[in-house]
Amino acid sequence: MIERAYGFKLVCWLVLAAGLLVIFVPIYYALVIxxxxxxxxxxxxxxxxxxxxxxxxxxxxxxxxxxRQLFNSTVMALGITAGKLxxxxxxxxxxxxxxxxxxxxxxxxxxVTLMLPVEVRIVPTYEVVANVTSPLAAIAALTGxxxxxxxxxxxxxxxxxxxLIASATAxxxxxxxxLVVPDALCEAAKVDGAGPLRFFRDILLPMSTxxxxxxxxxxxxxxxxxxxxxxxxxxxADMTTVVIGVARTLPTDNADTQWNLTMATTLLAMLPxxxxxxxxxxxxxxxxxxxxx
Amino acid sequence: xxxxxxxxxxxxxxxxxxxxxxxxxVLVVVFFWPAGEGIFQAFFLTDPFLSRMLFVGLDNFAALxxxxxxxxSVRVTFVFAAATTALSMLLALALAIAADQVLRSSMVxxxxxxxxxxxxxxxxxxxxxxxxHPAFGVLALALRDLHIDWNPLxxxxxxxxxxxxxxxxxxxxxNFVFFLAGLQAIPKALLEAAMIDGAGPLRRLRDVVxxxxxxxxxFLLVMNLIYAFFDTFGIVDAITEGGxxxxxxxxxxxxxxxxxxxxxxxxxxxxSLVLMGLVIALTVVQFRFVERxxxxx
Numbered sequence: 130m131i132e133r134a135y136g137f138k139l140v141c142w143l144v145l146a147a148g149l150l151v152i153f154v155p156i157y158y159a160l161v162i163x164x165x166x167x168x169x170x171x172x173x174x175x176x177x178x179x180x181x182x183x184x185x186x187x188x189x190x191x192x193x194x195x196x197r198q199l200f201n202s203t204v205m206a207l208g209i210t211a212g213k214l215x216x217x218x219x220x221x222x223x224x225x226x227x228x229x230x231x232x233x234x235x236x237x238x239x240x241v242t243l244m245l246p247v248e249v250r251i252v253p254t255y256e257v258v259a260n261v262t263s264p265l266a267a268i269a270a271l272t273g274x275x276x277x278x279x280x281x282x283x284x285x286x287x288x289x290x291x292x293l294i295a296s297a298t299a300x301x302x303x304x305x306x307x308l309v310v311p312d313a314l315c316e317a318a319k320v321d322g323a324g325p326l327r328f329f330r331d332i333l334l335p336m337s338t339x340x341x342x343x344x345x346x347x348x349x350x351x352x353x354x355x356x357x358x359x360x361x362x363x364x365x366a367d368m369t370t371v372v373i374g375v376a377r378t379l380p381t382d383n384a385d386t387q388w389n390l391t392m393a394t395t396l397l398a399m400l401p402x403x404x405x406x407x408x409x410x411x412x413x414x415x416x417x418x419x420x421x422x
Numbered sequence: 423x424x425x426x427x428x429x430x431x432x433x434x435x436x437x438x439x440x441x442x443x444x445x446x447x448v449l450v451v452v453f454f455w456p457a458g459e460g461i462f463q464a465f466f467l468t469d470p471f472l473s474r475m476l477f478v479g480l481d482n483f484a485a486l487x488x489x490x491x492x493x494x495s496v497r498v499t500f501v502f503a504a505a506t507t508a509l510s511m512l513l514a515l516a517l518a519i520a521a522d523q524v525l526r527s528s529m530v531x532x533x534x535x536x537x538x539x540x541x542x543x544x545x546x547x548x549x550x551x552x553x554x555h556p557a558f559g560v561l562a563l564a565l566r567d568l569h570i571d572w573n574p575l576x577x578x579x580x581x582x583x584x585x586x587x588x589x590x591x592x593x594x595x596x597n598f599v600f601f602l603a604g605l606q607a608i609p610k611a612l613l614e615a616a617m618i619d620g621a622g623p624l625r626r627l628r629d630v631v632x633x634x635x636x637x638x639x640x641f642l643l644v645m646n647l648i649y650a651f652f653d654t655f656g657i658v659d660a661i662t663e664g665g666x667x668x669x670x671x672x673x674x675x676x677x678x679x680x681x682x683x684x685x686x687x688x689x690x691x692x693x694s695l696v697l698m699g700l701v702i703a704l705t706v707v708q709f710r711f712v713e714r715x716x717x718x719x
Contacts, residue, residue, distance in 0.1 A: 137622075142524060
């Protein structure tokens with residue numbers, strides 16, 4: 130298109146510049162703070178990054194519990210991601226490729242969980258996780274049997290991940306994808322004598338790799354950035370996630386706090402998910418856009 | 423969407439149930455059981471020390487709706503959600519339109535814009551607090567030099583502005599990705615036709631681009647409201663902890679405080695039920711809309 134609208138174009142460039150400024154100001158000053166020496170003067174708007182970024186990051190890396198918390202976050206993010214992908218793929222396959230009684234019931238049971246985010250059932254979910262046998266005990270009590278089992282998932286990796294791995298969204302995305310897979314493939318597999326599991330493993334899964342990659346990025350970010358749930362189910366500093374660990378070192382008025390180290394720690398906690406989004410950007414955008422469909 | 427079927431399928435039997443078993447097990451243990459227990463608790467008064475329960479009917483709800491503190495929290499939540507949604511959508515839309523107009527390829531810009539999506543809400547809150555903390559935040563100090571009163575630790579309005587800023591900042595990238603995709607899906611021929619008819623860039627924006635973006639805008643509106651209602655817990659907890667004086671105590675934060683710190687299970691469960699109603703309403707709106715678009719879009 131050839132058109133002379135310099136005024137409009139200028140406004141567009143200004144909008145872009147202003148928008149990027151807003152987006153980058155918080156991270157710029159985070160870098161400024163994290164790169165100051167321990168005895169830095171009071172910061173101002175015009176303070177420039179100093180040369181101690183690497184030193185501070187190394188110091189932060191060596192802080193008590195930090196490596197352990199980064200490890201916990203990794204376990205949690207990967208555990209949630211893998212768990213969600215596996216159980217969603219299996220359920221989507223079951224409700225798409227089989228006809229059986231109560232199929233729609235199973236489908237709707239998964240569907241309604243969209244309406245039960247953890248935020249709205251905080252207390253009872255916590256109680257169940259504090260003693261996973263409590264549903265069993267309650268049912269047994271109805272039949273007159275006293276059960277006193279106690280299996281707590283507080284401060285365990287299972288407690289961090291299991292309650293978050295059910296996923297209506299991922300199940301739907303895979304179902305949508307399976308629905309557009311040509312029927313001829315399934316027919317051909319059946320003619321060749323392949324059973325359902327063989328078809329699932331050798332044909333459906335390899336075809337789904339792009340969808341899996343797209344969801345992987347979204348779910349990894351979701352898992353890494355969890356806040357409310359790890360806050361509830363962990364009580365020990367060595368079992369919590371790095372996001373919680375960092376948020377606990379909140380700024381106070383205390384002048385002795387080493388802001389440069391706090392900020393360096395924050396940067397370490399932000400780095401893994403940001404790296405995943407930037408490096409796997411193509412799949413990330415694809416995974417996001419598919420949610421609209 | 424639920425009525426769509428595969429023409430080729432496998433016979434039933436036990437296998438589909440085995441495949442569904444892990445998902446259904448997790449659902450029963452951590453979704454349906456706790457949700458049922460929550461509904462149950464909403465109608466009882468629990469004594470945290472004696473572990474005794476007393477049926478009180480709708481008393482928990484009556485007490486909730488009679489409490490000015492609750493309505494305060496409702497008002498705070500809606501102000502926060504409306505401001506966050508409006509701010510982040512407008513900023514993202516402006517950025518996406520500008521990028522679509524002047525950049526030949528928006529790939530580089532997209533990389534520059536999407537990363538805040540990966541920042542945890544609590545950490546986004548910390549970054550913003552470091553900028554605007556009245557004692558050492560560089561932007562707070564700059565405001566003071568301009569003789570603007572600013573103290574989010576003491577002033578409710580300032581605290582609200584700060585959590586809105588942090589929440590909207592984090593959500594701009596999400597909205598930008600969708601707006602940009604929506605803009606790129608608009609057929610160039612339509613814009614060229616409008617241009618030949620003499621419509622300038624602003625006229626084209628108003629009469630062609632924005633109407634065609636309506637489905638995306640509506641989808642984002644629902645998603646942003648859900649985000650502001652439920653996913654911003656970490657921002658509030660990191661920056662204000664609901665303060666000062668309840669000025670930023672959004673509903674989700676109140677459920678958490680009343681349930682875990684005040685141990686008022688009945689009230690917390692009643693509040694959870696109200697929130698559940700809100701999620702259901704938003705989900706229904708979204709799915710009705712999706713259906714409409716499939717039919718007429």
